[in-house]
Amino acid sequence: MKFSRVKGVHDIYPPEVYVYQKIEETSKEIFRVYGFKEIRLPIIEHTELFQRSIGATTDIVEKEMYTFNDRAGRSITLRPEGTAGAVRAYIENGLYNLPSPQKFYYMGPMFRYERPQAGRFRQFHQIGVEAFGIAEPRMDLEVILLLQALLKRLGFNSLIFELNSLGCPECRPRYRERLIEFFSQKIGAFCSDCQRRFEKNPLRLLDCKVPNCIKERTDAPSILQFLCEGCIKHFEKLRTYLEDTDITYTIRHDLVRGLDYYTRTIFEIKGETLGAQSAIAAGGRYDNLVEEFGGPPTPAIGFAIGMERLASLIKTELYDKGPKAYIAFLGEGAEKVSMKIAESLRARGFWVELGTGGSLKAQLRRADKLKAEYAIIIGEEELKRSVLKWKRLSDGSEGEVMEEEITKVIS
RNA sequence: GCGAGCGUAGCUCAACCGGUCAGAGCACUGGACUGUGGCUCCAGGGGUUGUGGGUUCGAGCCCCAUCGCUCGCCCCA
Missing domain, CATH: 3.40.50.800 (Anticodon-binding domain)
Known part of the structure; x- marks a missing residue:
């Protein structure tokens, strides 16, 4: 009887494991100086937690979760991402009673039932941070600076940093309506995927890579034109901060995240030689999630780094040191x-x-x-x-x- | 969920039109060198050719299925 590993998972052992250790150690050092503390979260959560946070109609929840019933019949899911659990823990443990902001980091395995390919596995590892309690763009900046510092410390100098704002519950619906209006007139010209997505989530049409779709949507309205006053101010202030701190970024008004909980600032760091999977880190604000989960109104922002993707870009020499x-x-x-x-x-x-x-x-x-x-x-x-x-x-x-x-x- | 390519020793690979083709290198263990490594030489262990069917006188090679790997789509970190 010979056993093999489950599809889409990996054993990580020397010397490859040293890259992971280096990433972890470097991260911890950066987290320390930025005042982010570790939070260790369970790998299993109630399924509903993810349905409610990530969004019931997102791909992750619809078809990528490892969900099972435990012996008592409760629906349990292996976490597909870290934010939901962090928010749950923040509320459940009353961490909002501690001085604001509360800043956390975590690292560990995540699970998504997808077809494996370059940079995409069923069990993969993320390093994530979540900062609760500060609504001002000051915290957006801090989190972005932290991420940049970490990547720089790991030897990356010129990764692409993309930025956008998704607005808030006040202004995003207006944009969405306008977008539906725009696409519905010429939806026939788009690819079948776009036509399908049009029903579920019209924002996603902005993300399609089919050349003709890109062409057809060139004069689609930009969300930035629809932001409410508060969201505009937030975005502009963040941009000013970024420029003041010499962070180079690109505004991508078609940058859309696949998780429902994001509001306002969202961003993504891209590498290049990763095949189809170019995002190595991504995150954004989720100002309403804590309240939606029954906590006090608490703005928050976070991001996650894909460790495997990051590791594949690190070109340090791997060698085993010997004993003294x-x-x-x-x-x-x-x-x-x-x-x-x-x-x-x-x-x-x-x-x-x-x-x-x-x-x-x-x-x-x-x-x-x-x-x-x-x-x-x-x-x-x-x-x-x-x-x-x-x-x-x-x-x-x-x-x-x-x-x-x-x-x-x-x- | 859809599509493509690939599965031969731990690793990298070989085997002509299906006919001693189950091999090599590296790695591993030991010896040559009984108290001195890296080099060299020699030897040894290790494979029911992913698995299960089928075609054939005969299959690693052809066909089907299945599992896995790799890559792409979708999606995402």
């Missing part, structure tokens, strides 16, 4: 001593691997394979005199030291 020392021993007496020495070196923080016994040749070969920095050799001779023979594998230099002075050599 490999202890080769010859004979039983030496074996005992080598264990003792290994423990004492480990206690002092050195990575030490114990030899396998057998011929010295075999042990040295092993030390070399492991990329050990030093080999420490203990045999009858050394035992008698209480010394250790050491050899630096990189240049072949060797010598002897008293047992207790070995750290002077290998430190």
